[in-house]
Amino acid sequence: MAEKRTTGEWQALDRAHHMHPFTDSKTLAARGTRVITRAEGVYVYDNEGNKILDGMAGLWCVAVGYGRRELVDAATRQLLDLPYYNSFFQTSTPTQIELAQKLSELTPPGLKHFFFANSGSEANDTIIRLARLYWSLMGKPNKRTFIGRTWGYHGSTVAASSLGGMPAMHTQDGKNLPEFAHISHPHWYLRGGDLSREEFGIQAARELETKILELGPENVAAFIGEPVQGAGGVIDPPMTYWPEIQRICRKYDVLLVADEVICGFGRLGHWFGSEMYDIKPDFMPMAKGLSSGYLPIAASAIHERIFEVINDKAGMVHHGYTYSGHPAACAVALANIELIKKEEIIERVRHDTAPYFRKAMEQVTNGHPIVGELRGVGLLAGFQLVKDKAKRTVFAPEQEVGIRCREFATQNNLIMRPLGQSTVVLSPPLVISHSEIDELADKVKRSLDATAKLFGFA
Numbered sequence: 001m002a003e004k005r006t007t008g009e010w011q012a013l014d015r016a017h018h019m020h021p022f023t024d025s026k027t028l029a030a031r032g033t034r035v036i037t038r039a040e041g042v043y044v045y046d047n048e049g050n051k052i053l054d055g056m057a058g059l060w061c062v063a064v065g066y067g068r069r070e071l072v073d074a075a076t077r078q079l080l081d082l083p084y085y086n087s088f089f090q091t092s093t094p095t096q097i098e099l100a101q102k103l104s105e106l107t108p109p110g111l112k113h114f115f116f117a118n119s120g121s122e123a124n125d126t127i128i129r130l131a132r133l134y135w136s137l138m139g140k141p142n143k144r145t146f147i148g149r150t151w152g153y154h155g156s157t158v159a160a161s162s163l164g165g166m167p168a169m170h171t172q173d174g175k176n177l178p179e180f181a182h183i184s185h186p187h188w189y190l191r192g193g194d195l196s197r198e199e200f201g202i203q204a205a206r207e208l209e210t211k212i213l214e215l216g217p218e219n220v221a222a223f224i225g226e227p228v229q230g231a232g233g234v235i236d237p238p239m240t241y242w243p244e245i246q247r248i249c250r251k252y253d254v255l256l257v258a259d260e261v262i263c264g265f266g267r268l269g270h271w272f273g274s275e276m277y278d279i280k281p282d283f284m285p286m287a288k289g290l291s292s293g294y295l296p297i298a299a300s301a302i303h304e305r306i307f308e309v310i311n312d313k314a315g316m317v318h319h320g321y322t323y324s325g326h327p328a329a330c331a332v333a334l335a336n337i338e339l340i341k342k343e344e345i346i347e348r349v350r351h352d353t354a355p356y357f358r359k360a361m362e363q364v365t366n367g368h369p370i371v372g373e374l375r376g377v378g379l380l381a382g383f384q385l386v387k388d389k390a391k392r393t394v395f396a397p398e399q400e401v402g403i404r405c406r407e408f409a410t411q412n413n414l415i416m417r418p419l420g421q422s423t424v425v426l427s428p429p430l431v432i433s434h435s436e437i438d439e440l441a442d443k444v445k446r447s448l449d450a451t452a453k454l455f456g457f458a
């Protein structure tokens, strides 16, 4: 256990020794880190004792909420029985086997094998390797290029960030890896012009066909997309988008990867986003909601037709992680899935909480001077902040409108996050109650009102 220290002491030590992910160290050092010490339900508490409503479920992951004994007990029991053993040497541990079997019941048809990792990034790295291996075993070794989307997010390893289309990550790295290409994100509000959502969905999907033809189908391994783009600013595609993407993938023999790291495990009111959008993926990475973030674990689901080729022809597959299928993380994931089932959390999200959440957020945003569009499905919301509604003009990045809004949210003891283009997002724990949603809506309203005032709207 960490010692008790004052917030100032923690901040000094943090400044001296801790480098944070996705952080401007200088700004952080000047203002001092916030120290979160405990959590319960949908609230986190800082070292000063402030009770903060976690509108982001950690980083999209704490699906079942904080403080669930079932998950803690599962980890404790497993750590006592067998804290670690690997699965490299023709060995397995029971929780790995059970989790793989359980996932095969929950995922879309045809996904029967699961490769474990510790993060969404690693799960995507696994898929890059396996997809290229598959094509090479099929006698098409040139099919290596992955096509992703602008503002897509697939993780932060060198390969996963190349799959993604986060402009700042690519700019800072200077050069993307070769054999990764991108098409535009299906953001109707900003890109749709005079088209209806449905028309725009088709047009956005057709970019994939153009890109495949440009690269040559004989060079394209796979297309990857999040069913709903999360880190890009909660971009839910028109319903016409995924059917057209799938038609194009089949036409050109391009594999389809549905990145379910955010959408999986109930976020959209279904076990997976692929169910909601009727996506039939060849590979499906999952992470965040898989263990509700209690321990790090990820999995890549592999379609039978891919697995069988690799199984028949590859021999040894030279890939894996020391902690692939960590026994305690698998035990926590199993307990998490059991809890989601027992408490019918996904049914509740679909039929009750998500509609209630949507209505509450609509009440906040309808006619709001700074909100051009409210996006989202299930328990995801994206608030598109605009300078000019008629022209759908967003704020310039240097105006940092999202960051200002987050600062107001922080003052209101609410965690919400600026992401994508002039957008703030919410992704609360799936167990959030009606009264907590009311509180959330009230805090969001105060934060948006203050942001609008700061930017000169009455």
Ligand SMILES: *Cc1c(COP(=O)(O)O)cnc(C)c1O
Binding pocket: 118, 119, 120, 121, 122, 153, 154, 155, 156, 226, 230, 231, 259, 260, 261, 262, 287, 288
């Ligand atoms: C967070 C995320 C990842 C990366 O997961 P890590 O565990 O942070 O590596 C991949 N894909 C999507 C869609 C994500 O949101």
